[in-house]
Amino acid sequence: MDVDFRTYLKNYPSRDGRFGRFGGAYLPEQLVPAMKEITEAYMTICHSSQFINELRRIRREFQGRPTPVYHCERLSRMIGNCQIYLKREDLNHTGAHKLNHCMGEGLLAKFMGKKRIIAETGAGQHGVALATAAAFFGLKCSIYMGEVDIAKQQPNVARMKVLGAEVVPVKEGLRTLKEAVDAAFRDYLENYKDTIYCIGSALGPHPFPMMVRDFQMVVGAEAREQFQEMTGFLPDVVTASVGGGSNSIGMFLPFLNDPVEIVGIEPLGRGTKLGDHAASMTYGSEGVMHGFNSIMLKDEQGGPAPVYSVASGLDYPSVGPEHAFLRECGRVNYDVASDEEAVDAFFKLSRYEGIIPALESSHALAYAMRRARQMGTGSILVNLSGRGDKDLDFVIQNYGYGEKYKDFRF
Numbered sequence: 001m002d003v004d005f006r007t008y009l010k011n012y013p014s015r016d017g018r019f020g021r022f023g024g025a026y027l028p029e030q031l032v033p034a035m036k037e038i039t040e041a042y043m044t045i046c047h048s049s050q051f052i053n054e055l056r057r058i059r060r061e062f063q064g065r066p067t068p069v070y071h072c073e074r075l076s077r078m079i080g081n082c083q084i085y086l087k088r089e090d091l092n093h094t095g096a097h098k099l100n101h102c103m104g105e106g107l108l109a110k111f112m113g114k115k116r117i118i119a120e121t122g123a124g125q126h127g128v129a130l131a132t133a134a135a136f137f138g139l140k141c142s143i144y145m146g147e148v149d150i151a152k153q154q155p156n157v158a159r160m161k162v163l164g165a166e167v168v169p170v171k172e173g174l175r176t177l178k179e180a181v182d183a184a185f186r187d188y189l190e191n192y193k194d195t196i197y198c199i200g201s202a203l204g205p206h207p208f209p210m211m212v213r214d215f216q217m218v219v220g221a222e223a224r225e226q227f228q229e230m231t232g233f234l235p236d237v238v239t240a241s242v243g244g245g246s247n248s249i250g251m252f253l254p255f256l257n258d259p260v261e262i263v264g265i266e267p268l269g270r271g272t273k274l275g276d277h278a279a280s281m282t283y284g285s286e287g288v289m290h291g292f293n294s295i296m297l298k299d300e301q302g303g304p305a306p307v308y309s310v311a312s313g314l315d316y317p318s319v320g321p322e323h324a325f326l327r328e329c330g331r332v333n334y335d336v337a338s339d340e341e342a343v344d345a346f347f348k349l350s351r352y353e354g355i356i357p358a359l360e361s362s363h364a365l366a367y368a369m370r371r372a373r374q375m376g377t378g379s380i381l382v383n384l385s386g387r388g389d390k391d392l393d394f395v396i397q398n399y400g401y402g403e404k405y406k407d408f409r410f
């Protein structure tokens with residue numbers, strides 16, 4: 001496919017929310033006006049100087065942006081001569097990139113005169129980021145969460161409640177993420193006049209893949225400038241972990257028109273068997289789910305397949321539509337990292353650099369370490385999407401304290 005990346009942002013998505021044949025909005029009739037209202041408001045408001053200036057102020061004063069780019073000298077030296085750099089989204093307020101789009105969505109709700117924001121959450125990371133935005137903007141907030149997840153994710157449930165959000169337990173079906181999505185959609189259908197549904201990644205029906213991408217692009221835009229200022233060059237490879245695809249799309253787009261190789265990393269989990277991983281781009285096929293057309297992992301009936309990853313933020317059976325498109329254009333490649341590789345990267349970054357990464361981000365880091373070994377020279381820029389405090393209990397229980405990682409000196 002012939003795509004001009006100099007004018008890419010002007011042309012994609014199309015007016016009806018398409019990235020080539022991916023994306024779109026497959027909605028129940030009643031939600032069509034609600035999505036139209038959000039799209040029209042966003043397309044107007046996102047160009048207003050009040051909105052842009054307010055978002056800039058929030059990023060600087062509340063979120064602590066810009067987050068730095070950091071050169072991992074010790075980790076790089078341990079592998080060879082290829083240099084690994086990190087974009088430190090773990091230092092963004094609340095410890096991950098998700099706040100970037102939640103603050104954007106909250107500000108949009110405020111400009112649209114809405115009183116309430118809602119969402120579903122699985123592991124609770126999106127819920128905490130949205131509850132933070134709601135507290136900041138003085139909006140009501142309801143987070144739908146399966147009862148099983150509530151029991152598993154007590155610290156995040158506590159955070160949401162302390163931040164003033166209502167956590168609504170979902171008691172239907174398997175009582176996890178899928179049922180929580182359905183419950184949140186039912187709420188939205190009834191309440192869209194004063195409520196906005198805030199999606200947690202660059203997916204869902206138009207305009208969400210576009211809005212979330214636009215709000216996350218601050219990551220790549222900052223990183224590109226910072227890297228150039230530090231080194232005088234651009235990196236040879238840019239990489240990020242891909243769950244729904246928000247931290248990666250935000251990192252990648254500012255490099256689309258550069259001579260830079262771009263690679264998204266999906267979770268291979270325990271292996272290649274369906275149910276053991278969540279590598280939708282690598283093993284999936286085209287289909288519609290949750291309101292958009294993309295590449296997804298299907299079960300025998302053609303519905304969303306069960307997925308698994310050690311990183312709960314990556315276990316989603318589809319992927320944002322723009323990723324499907326960028327691969328089809330041949331501009332972005334996708335590869336995988338397993339649980340085992342991710343945990344190895346988790347310990348190495350902790351031990352050799354003093355940074356405990358989120359297990360999600362550890363997938364991209366694992367790939368960077370593998371590539372650095374192969375490349376021998378050059379540089380790789382990794383989006384370190386979040387910090388790993390949330391994963392510590394789990395890692396210690398299952399993998400110990402990393403005793404096998406001997407001290408490394410040079």
Ligand SMILES: *Cc1c(COP(=O)(O)O)cnc(C)c1O
Pocket residue numbers: 096097098125200201202241242243244245246247248313314358360361385386387
């Ligand atoms: C949620 C999450 C991800 C995965 O989501 P994307 O939308 O693919 O970015 C990655 N890293 C961290 C730290 C997360 O919390």
